Amino acid sequence: QxxxxxxxxxxxxxxxxxxxxxxxxxxxxxxxxxxxxxxxxxxxxxxxSAPVRLSAATAVLDLVLERAEAAAPIRLGLVTDAGAAFIASATPPGVAGTHRVTFSVPQCTAGCRLAYLGFASSPDGVRITGVGQLGPDATLIDAAMLAAPGRWRPGFTTSPGELTVLPSEAGLSAHYEPSDPRSRSTDLRVLVADAxxxxxxxxxxxxxxxxxxxxxxxxxxxxxxxxxxxxxxxxxxxxxxxxxxxxxxxxxxxxxxxxxxxxxxxxxxxxxxxxxxxxxxxxxxxxxxxETVGGRAAQMMRAGPGQAAQVRLAATGLGVLLAAAGLAVAALAEHRGRLGELRDLRRQGLSASAAAGVARRSYAGLVAGGVATGALLAVVASIALSRVGVPVFTDGWSATRIPVLPHPLAAFAAVLAATLVMAGVGLSASRRLAADLRREAS
Incomplete structure (x- = not known):
């Protein structure tokens, strides 16, 4: 199904x-x-057009030989329902006139498709008037089908224009004129036009x-x-x-x-x-x-570009940690100075709660500005790389088109993770500053 x-x-x-x-x-x-x-x-x-099918051990070909020398082996190209292709061959009598040629096709008792009519030499002088089967008897190709231009086409074993198919009410014939008379094909095919x-x-x-x-x-x-x-x-x-x-x-x-x-x-x-x-x-x-989609992805991740992607991810994480460490060092270095500034403001009348609020929010702007600037720089870098093209898989394969620009959800997750790390450091420094203010006030 x-x-x-x-x-x-x-x-x-x-x-x-x-x-x-x-x-x-x-x-x-x-x-x-x-x-x-x-x-x-x-x-x-x-x-x-529907394919021509037969289901018998004997195929028959009705034809007219316009001259005795036109008698030459004729082939039926057949394909079983199991997909096995084979050729059945027979030669008409070397006498001008109407003949019925039989082909033994025991492989077709379970069903076959007629792919083409083949000729070992020029089909000039041969006119096909019918195709059928015996046991059970049936007509597979009648006069109307033989006369239909859209039902037949030259095969691919000759160059374009060398073999001309001539369907008519009198039967199906063909004319062969090789581009080089010194090289004549022995595999001339008239295809059943079912594709x-x-x-x-x-x-x-x-x-x-x-x-x-x-x-x-x-x-x-x-x-x-x-x-x-x-x-x-x-x-x-x-x-x-x-x-x-x-x-x-x-x-x-x-x-x-x-x-x-x-x-x-x-x-x-x-x-x-x-x-x-x-x-x-x-x-x-x-x-x-x-092979599975997951297995292929894992295989590609083990290859060079996949490993490089993981290194880039690790480098990004390390960069965030270095930025957080830098913020922590800066907060530690300026802690005494900020504490002194807030102490002076308290002496000038700033309330304790207001001073504590300033201390808690002192690093919020720094963290927000730093994360926003980093995200903007990452977008600019991604756009620049997308113009050059970054290889993702070693063999160029992809189950779907691989974008260089990050998925919006992935980008949001990265910004969120960086924000949480930086906010954690800033919050810790702010709380320490507020705690020292409360201690002095008490």
């Missing part, structure tokens, strides 16, 4: 992550609550990425590249942080080749996934490693 788990596959383009995800589960499983998160995830999966091309992606980064068309191809579950179109951008993306791309896993799989490329399969799980679900997952899949 997609409540707890999500299938993903991670590839890389330089330092950027390219992740294929089950987009319909993305917001629910990851807890992605960014602006328009569900709308952005929906952009990865636009409406497209959008270019493949829609969401990019992490500024909005201009979706407007400049600077990203046109990415590795998506394939050893090569597939054409893509950046439909939207976000400040950060689940699993990719602030530098990466998300594509729909199923659509990328439909456009992939059998190799799968260098993508590493992953399963993402919610934090509240029941333990029995995780146990079942470990039992059914070979798990090579597990």
């Amino acid at each position: 997609g409540r707890w788990l999500l299938a993903a596959a991670r590839d890389r383009l330089g330092a950027s992550a390219v992740i294929a995800v089950e987009s319909d589960r993305l917001a629910r499983v990851t807890g992605w609550d960014g602006p328009d998160a569900r709308r952005l995830a929906g952009l990865l999966r636009p409406q497209t 959008p091309v270019p493949l829609p992606v969401i990019a992490a980064g500024p909005a201009r990425i979706a407007q400049t068309d600077e990203v046109r191809a990415l590795p998506a579950l394939t050893a090569g590249f597939r054409p893509v179109r950046v439909t939207a951008s976000a400040v950060s993306l689940p699993g990719a942080g602030d530098d990466g791309f998300l594509v729909d896993h199923e659509y990328a799989d439909r456009l992939s080749d059998a190799s799968g490329g260098d993508a590493l399969p992953e399963v993402w799980a919610r934090a509240d996934t029941p333990s029995q679900v995780l146990a079942l997952l470990r039992d059914r899949l070979p798990v090579t490693g597990e």
